[in-house]
Amino acid sequence: MNMLDLIPWLAAVLLAVTSTGVLLSRDWRWNLVMMAGQYFSMFWLVMVHWPLTLSSTRLVTGWMAIAVLGATLTDMKEDIETETSWPGGRLFRAIAIWIVLITVTQATPVVSNWLSGAGQPVIWGGLALVGIGLLHLGITARPLRISLGLLTVISGFEILYASIENSILVAGLLSLITLGLALSGSYLLIQAGREITK
Amino acid sequence: MSAPLIWIGIPILSAIILFIIPRERWVSFIGALIFLGLAAAAFFLPTDTALRLLDYSLRIDSTVNLLGRQISLPPASQTILVLVFGLGAFWFFGTIATGFAHRLIPVGMVVMALFVASLAVQPFLYAALFIEIAVLIAIPALLMPGQRPGPGLTRFLIYQTLAMPFILFSGFLLSGIETSPGDVIYVTQAALMLGIGFAFLLAIFPLYTWIPMLAEETHPYVLGSLLVIFPVFSLLFGLNFLDRYSWLREAPQLPQVLRIVGLLMLVTSGVWATFQRHLGRMLAYATVTETGLALLALSLSDQAAGLQIFFYLLLPRAVVLGIWAMALSVFKEQAPSLKFVDLQGLARRFPLATAGVVITHLSVCGMPLLASFPIRQALWSKLAEESANAAFWLGLSSLGLWFGAFRTLAVLTMSPENTPWQSHETWEQRILLGLGILAIIVLGLFPQWAQPLLANLPFIFEHLGR
Structure with a gap:
């Protein structure tokens, strides 16, 4: 294995680290920074199958989505989305992530049979994001967390799907969905904030 | 003129216009009438067929290309368009009695247009x-x-x-x-x-x-x-x-x-x-x-x-x-x-x-x-x-x-x-x-x-x- 082969693995590991950070951190600022890193790693993995110009749409849309959420949260009261019970539940979340990552590692060879040309790091990275995103959705009911969880799941799916589909229409529609998720998440956050500040 | 432009483009454009109209009642009436018009158009204007209107010849193409893929509404799908837009008009008229026209109609129009697109995409x-x-x-x-x-x-x-x-x-x-x-x-x-x-x-x-x-x-x-x-x-x-x-x-x-x-x-x-x-x-x-x-x-x-x-x-x-x-x-x-x-x-x-x-x-x-x-x-x-x-x-x-x-x-x-x-x-x-x-x-x-x-x-x- 030469150094170039290691680059996708590096991106996959970075994905796991950033998505873990999103789940463990309770400060929304750190969450968004981690999400930005997640989209960068995703862009890296998508570039294995898509040309640079097309894969950069993933990065740009992802960062735009984060900007939308960030702009909404900046205007809101400090305590709305910054959870204060830290470090309660940190150990539980860490163990859950560990279980998810082990499961993903086990599942990667199986999924490789379906997506034979995708490559192990792409499959591992995509599945890790889907798994951690689902975990995120399973343990929270807060609008910001739900948005981040959905964005994570969809990012994982996009990484996997990029290996089998390179249509420009699909890339465009998936970008719209990413932005739509951020906008609807932002709308839910604003509504939740209004209710709290009433 | 193409069918997707009529039955997908017009509802989206109308939704934007209706969104800025201030009076609820107008939104209800205009929204319902637009959808009735689209239902009537689906009923009377077959796609891929040359039609003669007074001195003009009109042909609605069933297909457009969008980013390398086709969006197609062939004549067979027009019956479903009549039903969909007719029922949409019925629901939009209902907002005269229930209120909520501003909230429902523009969003409903875009949603309907997207669903029509979902039927049409290839x-x-x-x-x-x-x-x-x-x-x-x-x-x-x-x-x-x-x-x-x-x-x-x-x-x-x-x-x-x-x-x-x-x-x-x-x-x-x-x-x-x-x-x-x-x-x-x-x-x-x-x-x-x-x-x-x-x-x-x-x-x-x-x-x-x-x-x-x-x-x-x-x-x-x-x-x-x-x-x-x-x-x-x-x-x-x-x-x-x-x-x-x-x-x-x-x-x-x-x-x-x-x-x-x-x-x-x-x-x-x-x-x-x-x-x-x-x-x-x-x-x-x-x-x-x-x-x-x-x-x-x-x-x-x-x-x-x-x-x-x-x-x-x-x-x-x-x-x-x-x-x-x-x-x-x-x-x-x-x-x-x-x-x-x-x-x-x-x-x-x-x-x-x-x-x-x-x-x-x-x-x-x-x-x-x-x-x-x-x-x-x-x-x-x-x-x-x-x-x-x-x-x-x-x-x-x-x-x-x-x-x-x-x-x-x-x-x-x-x-x-x-x-x-x-x-x-x-x-x-x-x-x-x-x-x-x-x-x-x-x-x-x-x-x-x-x-x-x-x-x-x-x-x-x-x-x-x-």
Whole structure:
């Protein structure tokens, strides 16, 4: 294995680290920074199958989505989305992530049979994001967390799907969905904030 | 000029214009008239045919290319456009009585346009992406102003979003099966993935929990429109899979699976409806029942008859749920909530709204001479020919809905002896509710009147409809 082969693995590991950070951190600022890193790693993995110009749409849309959420949260009261019970539940979340990552590692060879040309790091990275995103959705009911969880799941799916589909229409529609998720998440956050500040 | 531009572009453009019109009533009228116009255009202007209008020649191309893919509305799909835009106009007119035009109509127009796009896009698999965008656009309409997002709304968002990846992946696996149909493991994996995707999308048991939850959180009229549009287009999307993949269409297990899932939805929603104390949740369970009936129709071994019944269920479903939601909106304006405790005795103050709720509810139960009866009866009889057990469970599920209807009637009429009968509904509400109730009775008495519109709908599917 030469150094170039290691680059996708590096991106996959970075994905796991950033998505873990999103789940463990309770400060929304750190969450968004981690999400930005997640989209960068995703862009890296998508570039294995898509040309640079097309894969950069993933990065740009992802960062735009984060900007939308960030702009909404900046205007809101400090305590709305910054959870204060830290470090309660940190150990539980860490163990859950560990279980998810082990499961993903086990599942990667199986999924490789379906997506034979995708490559192990792409499959591992995509599945890790889907798994951690689902975990995120399973343990929270807060609008910001739900948005981040959905964005994570969809990012994982996009990484996997990029290996089998390179249509420009699909890339465009998936970008719209990413932005739509951020906008609807932002709308839910604003509504939740209004209710709290009433 | 192209068909997608007319039936997808115009609704989106109109939505933007209507969004900035300040008066609710204008939005209701203009929105409904635009959709009526689009329904009429779909009826009178066939695509891919040269038409002569005075001195001008007009030809509407059925296809446009968008980013390398085709969006196509061939002449066969125009019947469904007539139905979709006609029903959209009916729902938009209803906002004259219920209010909420600004919230519902622009969003509804874009959602409808996206659903039409989902029918038109080639390959059809990409419809999952359009449906997901429609879900995201519907979110602002479902959240009442100043209200905190509840668990129903967030579950709706999560479940519908999770459907998309499963369906897109199953599409990839299904295309692989075409080359090696004998690979049982591959077939099982693809079928499982497709099943999970559609379980999320169609809110199949037990994933329909968000429907009753959302019924408590949002305005009944907005919810009603959502629960008519989304499942219908999702089912049409599912039918596209059956039409496209012959191994799936001919799989011996398919009718069995559809029947079991359909009956589970019917029986569970019937049981929950029996014990409901919230009229919004009752409406929610009625919509679950309708989806169960559609699946049951598709499970019939005579696929042509099943498809015919499936399409005949659409019109009563849209009309009945529309009037039901409209009547509930009248109560919602007057009472703190739609819980039984807050609605006791309202029949004497809102007799037409009460009649609307009770008659529509009875229609969903399959009450003779009401809109849903003829087609429900046909389905029941076809089902009984194939399986007495299935027919028994269908009857049992109806029983739950009947209980719910009688409890609703009892609660609404439970007022002190000397309370005078007075109609407090507005004129618009009286007219629209009255016409709606009349339509339900007419559809029940003369179901054949809807036949010219509905009989050709199965032909939009190349293989299933033949």
